[in-house]
Amino acid sequence: MSHHRLSADIMTPHTTASQWRAAWSLFPYVWQYKNRVLLAFGLLFCAKIANVSVPLVLKEIVDHLENPDALSLAVPLILIVLYGLLRFGNTAFTELRDALFARVLQRAMRGVIHDVFQHLHAQSLRFHLERRTGGLAVDIERGARSIRFLINFTLFNIGPTLLEILMVAGVLFVKYDPWFGGITLLTLVVYIAFTVLITNWRMKYRRAMNETDAAANARAVDSLLNYETVKYFNNEKYEADRLKDDLRRAEDASVQSEISLAWLNGGQSFIIALGVTAMMGLAAQGVANKTMTLGDLVLVNAYLIQLFIPLNFLGTVYREIRNALTDRTTAGESWRGSV
Numbered sequence: 398m399s400h401h402r403l404s405a406d407i408m409t410p411h412t413t414a415s416q417w418r419a420a421w422s423l424f425p426y427v428w429q430y431k432n433r434v435l436l437a438f439g440l441l442f443c444a445k446i447a448n449v450s451v452p453l454v455l456k457e458i459v460d461h462l463e464n465p466d467a468l469s470l471a472v473p474l475i476l477i478v479l480y481g482l483l484r485f486g487n488t489a490f491t492e493l494r495d496a497l498f499a500r501v502l503q504r505a506m507r508g509v510i511h512d513v514f515q516h517l518h519a520q521s522l523r524f525h526l527e528r529r530t531g532g533l534a535v536d537i538e539r540g541a542r543s544i545r546f547l548i549n550f551t552l553f554n555i556g557p558t559l560l561e562i563l564m565v566a567g568v569l570f571v572k573y574d575p576w577f578g579g580i581t582l583l584t585l586v587v588y589i590a591f592t593v594l595i596t597n598w599r600m601k602y603r604r605a606m607n608e609t610d611a612a613a614n615a616r617a618v619d620s621l622l623n624y625e626t627v628k629y630f631n632n633e634k635y636e637a638d639r640l641k642d643d644l645r646r647a648e649d650a651s652v653q654s655e656i657s658l659a660w661l662n663g664g665q666s667f668i669i670a671l672g673v674t675a676m677m678g679l680a681a682q683g684v685a686n687k688t689m690t691l692g693d694l695v696l697v698n699a700y701l702i703q704l705f706i707p708l709n710f711l712g713t714v715y716r717e718i719r720n721a722l723t724d725r726t727t728a729g730e731s732w733r734g735s736v
Contacts, residue, residue: 423548426505434552437498441557444490447483449564452699454480460692494553505548558711565704573693576679581704584672588708591664596716599657606654609647616640661716669705676701 427434454476461473562585570578620627620636627636680697683689 423509426508427501427548430501433497433501437494440490440494441553444487445557445561447486447490448703449561451480451483452696452703454483455699456692456696459695460690463691502548555711558707561707562704565700569700574679577676580672580675584668585708588665588668591668592715595661595664599661602650602654602657606650609643609650613640613643613647616643665709669709673701673705
């Protein structure tokens with residue numbers, strides 16, 4: 398991909414569709430190292446298999462310890478060793494994946510920033526004279542951070558977390574009452590719908606925060622760069638007052654963003670709490686009715702912890718990806734020039 402194509406993607410109008418197109422424009426920078434990417438996904442799949450298997454082994458351990466007999470004294474010990482290996486395997490596969498992908502991530506970031514830098518140097522003198530150096534520097538730095546986040550979390554968090562949730566729902570659906578799988582999937586659908594709707598709604602506050610923050614930083618840097626002119630016209634107080642106004646607008650935008658984030662987090666926690674309560678109620682009823690063992694209850698509880706913590710993290714990842722897309726688009730708009 399040429400840096401002209403990348404720059405065009407970065408500088409498209411600020412819409413959700415254009416933001417995702419901008420994210421997709423990063424794909425060629427990653428896919429040129431496809432062997433490493435495919436191997437990283439293989440390690441990721443192995444980590445998910447190990448993670449989903451842990452509660453199944455834990456159930457067997459509890460059931461054997463609840464009703465021990467002379468013929469099966471060695472079984473719990475074997476299962477405990479297997480439990481430990483699966484725990485370690487999950488961490489080991491994840492760390493190997495991160496180590497393998499580190500080179501891909503750094504080279505992709507280097508390629509993107511290099512192309513954007515070339516694009517900026519290709520602009521006319523008029524373009525650079527009209528840009529504020531402070532704001533441009535802040536936006537470039539913010540854009541670089543967002544690129545790293547987009548590449549890493551888009552590839553290794555959203556899809557894999559959804560895969561793990563579906564695997565857990567499948568196990569619960571096959572081994573137990575279909576309501577377990579149904580509640581899991583219903584909670585997932587409601588959670589995702591709520592997260593997408595509220596996150597998209599609050600992006601206007603994120604964008605306002607970026608713009609006011611960039612304006613305040615640009616004001617401060619450019620005023621200091623032109624220190625001689627400010628002193629010559631005795632405008633120190635005027636510049637300080639203008640910066641104060643910019644900082645006040647940045648503060649208001651940041652507070653609005655944090656309040657909307659509180660609404661998002663509260664709603665997500667409420668949805669997860671409803672799902673957890675419903676599933677634990679079903680499991681407790683099953684144990685009381687002798688249709689489930691104590692090990693089954695432990696398994697369901699382990700899956701709840703294993704399931705809804707990643708689900709909550711998934712909501713955070715989606716929010717941060719949208720933040721990164723907004724940061725990247727905001728940076729692109731300040732880089733806008735003739736392509």
